[in-house]
Amino acid sequence: MLATRLHEYISACFTGIWIESHEHEDALAEIVQLCRDHAWTLTTWDIDHGLRQPGQAVQPSDSGASDPLAAIRSLSSLASSNGAALLVLTNFHRFMGSAEVVQALIHQIAAGK
16 A cells, blocks of 8 residues: 555655654565665665665664765765655654754755656
């Protein structure tokens, strides 16, 4: 169900989608499969591991990898002209109280159009 709805949103060029789930790993597994099926680029980020590609071994993150602004700004370098690039920001609601984070998201969502 999540994969079907997400595919519809991405096909309709929605550039920012908020997903709430109590089953993070299950939701991420569906997103990973959707991206594989459509040859889309997928990167995940969390405060502990930083940016990484699915299936990549978890490495201790460097000091800049835990920066939520750097994660948002990285999306433009992840995009390709051939297809969608998704950035899953796990537990990102914790950073939405920051004016800098909100502004960076607004700029990135606008640039994604």
